[in-house]
Amino acid sequence: MTRPAESPEAARGMRAEVAESWQRSAAAGVRVDQTEAPIVVSERDLPDLRAAHPLARVFPLLDDVLGQAVRDCDAVMAIGDADGSLLWVCGSPQMLRTAERIGFVEGSSWDERAAGTNAPGLAIATGRPATVTRAEHFRNSVQPWSCVATPIHDPTSRQLLGVLDVTGGDQIVVPQTMAMVRAAARLAEAELARSAAPHTERPAGTGLHLVIEALGRSEALVTVDSGSGRPTTVRLTPRHSEIVLLLAAAPRGLSGDELAVLLYEDDGASSTLRAELNRLRGLLGEQLLASRPYRLSATVTGDWLAAEAQLAAGDLRGAMRSYQGPLLPRSNAPGVARIREALEESMRRALLASRETDLMSAWTRSRWGGDDYAMWTAQRDAVAADSPLRPLIEGQLARLDRELG
Known part of the structure; x- marks a missing residue:
């Protein structure tokens, strides 16, 4: 597994969130020479999955406000679910054929652990808007492309529903693209809130x-x-x-x-x-x-209640998306400390038992998990013997051995 030579300027200029995404991609076993993203939803199952998804209600709106614009500028618009599976991919016939060469098609997975670093996967992993340009992509085949993506959330529960993405060439790497994508996503959330309003129950007397x-x-x-x-x-x-x-x-x-x-x-x-x-x-x-x-x-x-609920439901990946760090980390209030410690220990136990190397890597790369010896050890035991992350993990364990005596 080799990486094309990059200039020293490119290496020095890698953004922290991209470097962390590369770590997660490598930990998940993605290969840089993998040409296409894997297909995870068959053509037969795709219509039913689309029809049942909440974003089906706003797809016509998104196609109207953003789809035509991307067709006019030789780009592609995609809408994926919370797992990174692309449910809709729109663009000119020529651009759709070009995107097929990297597996950017309906039914493919662009989660980081399947497709490596990319904007839809990064937006899902972090819960924030993301831009990934050319050589920032983990896989060689995707490096001619650039992409801009933002999450779409349920307007009431704030649960992640999916991701909206625009993928194309250098012409999309301008601030206006992100502004357009974010505005379209917020418009979709507003429409979801409007359509759900008559059915939403609120506490009597407050409506809050x-x-x-x-x-x-x-x-x-x-x-x-x-x-x-x-x-x-x-x-x-x-x-x-x-x-x-x-x-x-x-x-x-x-x-x-x-x-x-x-x-x-x-x-x-x-x-x-x-x-x-x-x-x-x-x-x-x-x-x-x-x-x-x-x-x-x-x-x-x-957000901590969501993480607790996702853990209880066995959705560790969703819980990790919700978990942005310890709960009120500077608080010494006994009741807060009890909730904070219980959630952190539950997260750690679930991660240690999961053997999900990309999730373990996200934990040990965080500011709260960098000194977690047990997690580094579990990550070492879970990665393949020839994983490029092995030297990094061994180095961190050696550092902790020195510091802990």
Whole structure:
């Protein structure tokens, strides 16, 4: 398995997220000389899979607002599911024939572990918009191409539904392409929200939906959606982040004493807690924070709750997408520490048992997993003896041996 020679400038200029994607691709056993992406959905099964997918409702919209534009500029638009399987690929007949040479066809998998580094796979792996140009692709056959992709999420649960991608030549490597792709994805999410609105149930009397992002963050982001179509997002203080998280984890509510025990390392003054709750109520609104007991009067979605649910369902790959780092990592609140440690240990145990080398590599490459000796050892035992990652893994284990004595 050889890699074409690259200039020193190209090597020095590799972006961190691309380097990490190469690590995951190599760990999954993708070969740089693999010509095509594998077909994972047969022609016979493709129509049923499309019809059942939520994005089928917005495919005509996406084809209308983006599909024609890519046809006019000799590019290809693709829509994939959350696993990276391409459900729709649109473009001029000539471009579609050209894309077939690398396996960029309906039914193929462009997950990183199947196709190596590419924009749709990177967007799925990170949950963020991604651009991958020419030599940044892991496989040699894809290096004449460039691609821009962004995830599409369920507007209510924030669950990943799939990915929207534009693939072409150098003409797409401009900021306007990413702006267009992101705008089309947000338009699709808005249409999904609009079509689902009559069927969405909300708590009686409030009509509020609260989305909490706290994984890998010292200050939680909270989005309040009243159903008006104009949600508001606020960044909470560390203490308010802890309070909201603890209340979200206790749907039936907590008394003042119970909340104080979970919040303070020592005996917290009840007046201090009441003052914090009053400030939080002023920030989020009277309707959202109820008392006696203290509770959140809203439908609550949390990124750590999603990771816990995905683990419980056996969806380790989905849980890894949700897990952006330890929960409120700087918090010393006993209740937060308990939830944080339980989730982290559950993630580690599932990863260690999985033998999924690309997921193990993502963990050990993270800022929280770089010194995880057990995970490095399990990764070494799981990769093939001739894996190009073997020297890197052995080097990290040697470093930890030295540091740990």
